[in-house]
Amino acid sequence: MEIAHQDDVSPELRAWWRALCRETAEAMQDYCLPYVTPISHVISNDEGALEGTGGYLEFAGKRWLISNEHVLNDWQTRQFAHQFHGCDDVFRLAGMPTGIEKHPVDAAIWHIPDDVWNARPHQAVAVPSLRLARQHAPVAGELLFVAGFPQQRSHFYFNTLSSHATQLLAQERNPSTVSDLHANYVLVGYSTEKAQSVRPSGGAPLSEPPGMSGSLLWNTRRVECGMAGRPWSPDMAQVTGVLCRWDPQLVSVQAIRIEILRDFLARHTL
Template sequence: MKTHLPPKGIIEQAWDFVDQFICPILFIPDGDDRTPPGDHHGTGWFVEKHGAVQICTCEHVANFQAKGKIGYAPFGGDCGINVGRPFLLKAHPVDFAIADASRTWNRISHNGKSIPLASFDKKHQPVEGEYLYLQGFPGADSQALWGQHNVKGLGAYLHEVDPPPELFSEHPPFKDGYHICMAWNPANATSLTEAATHLSVPGGLSGSVLWNTRYQEVSEQGRNWSVNDMRVTGIVWGASSKAGVVTATPIEHIFQCIV
C-alpha cells in the first residue's frame, strides 16, 4: 500500500472545505453551575433533510442528551447553541445519531453550512492506497478559558488498514466486515503544516466525518483533482491506543438516515 505524504494541493484546500460543515459538541449536565458550564463532548456535522438542517454525530455522544443539554458551535459563530430537538439514536454497531437543528440554527450569526447530498458516497469503496481525511475536535486540545470554551480543530490524513488482532478485545467491539479502521499513531505521525505540531489523542473526535479524498482515484483517471471530488465515506466512532487505530462506520450503514 502507498504511504507517501498527501500532495500539497489537498492539504491547502481540504481544511477550509471541511471546516464549514463541522462543529464541536458540548455537553452541559443538568444542574451544572460552572463558568462556563459543560465540557467538550465530541464532533458533529450538518446535513439538510426535507429542507431542514440536521446535526449528526455518534449515538454514544448524543445519548447524553437524556442527562442534560447537547450544544453545538457552527463555523464562524462566537458561541454555542442548544440542539433543541431530541436525537434519533442508532446504537452500536451503527453508532449514529441525527437531530433537527433548524429551530436553533439561526439564533446566532455564523457561516456554517450543510454538506451537500452530492458529496456523500453511498458505499465505502476507496481505491487501494487512497488518502482518507478526518477533521474534528479532540478533547485534549480543548480548554475553558476566560469564561468560554476554546476548542482547537485537527485535520489528519489516514490510510485504511486491516484490523490488528488487539482491536477485537476492545469495547465496544469492532465488527470485522462491518466497521473499518485507519492507522493512528501519534509517535509516528508527520506534521504537514506549521500549525500542526502534533497528532492529538483521538478522544473527542467521535462523530467526525470520514472523507474519501479520491485523490488517487481521480489521478488514476488522468484528471486534475479538485476539493469537490471529496466524498463522505463514514463516521468515526472509536479508537484503540493498544491497536493504534481509529474506527469508523462506513457510509452505507448510515446513508438512509441522512436522506
C-alpha cells in the same frame, strides 16, 4: 497512477508522494472545517465541557447534526450544545434526537431548524446529500481526511469553551487480521507518533483522538482522480463515514461505513 509498497519505490517517488499528501492535506483543511462542530455539554450556568464532535448534513430536505450515540446518549440528563463555524455563539440542542441507535450503528441525529441555522452570521455548511457516498468504497491506497475536536485541545476560559480542531490525512488499514472489527466499521490509521504536520515549524503535535468521535470521514478521491488522469479539487471529496472509537492497540480509529449511516438516516428522516 499505480499503488506500490513504500519500501519498493524510489526516493524520488517517495518524495512525490509526500508532496502529494501535503498538498492534499493543506487543501482539505480549510475546506472541511465549516462542516463540523464541537459538541459540548453544560456543567453549570457559566461552565461547559467538550463531549465530542458532530457534522452538519442535508438529508430529506432538512439540516441535521450527526454524531455518535455514545456522544449524545445522555441527552435526557445533560444539555448538549453545538457551534457554527465562524460564530462565537453556542446553540443548545433543543428537544430530543430525531434518531439514535446504539452499537453497532452508534449514530444519532438532531434536527437543526432554520431559525437556529439563521440566528447568527456564520460560515457553517451542511454537506449536501449528493456529497454522501453511496457506499464506503475508496480505491486502493486512497487518501482519507478527518477533522474533529479532541479533548486535549478543548479548554474552558472566561465562561467560554475554546475548542481547536485536529485535522488528519490518513489511509484505511487492512482489517483482515482484526477478529473483532464489526462489519459496519472500517479502520483508519491514527498514529500520534508518526504523524507529520504540514506546518513543521509551528504545527501542533497530533492529539489523541478522544473527542473526535462523531467526526466526518472524507474520501478525498485524490488517488482515484490520479488513476483516471483527472484534475482534483476538494469539491470532489465525499463523506464516506463517521468516526466512532479509538483502537490504541491497532494505532487506528474505527469509523462507521457511510452505507450504514445512509440506512440509519433513511429510517429516521423519511
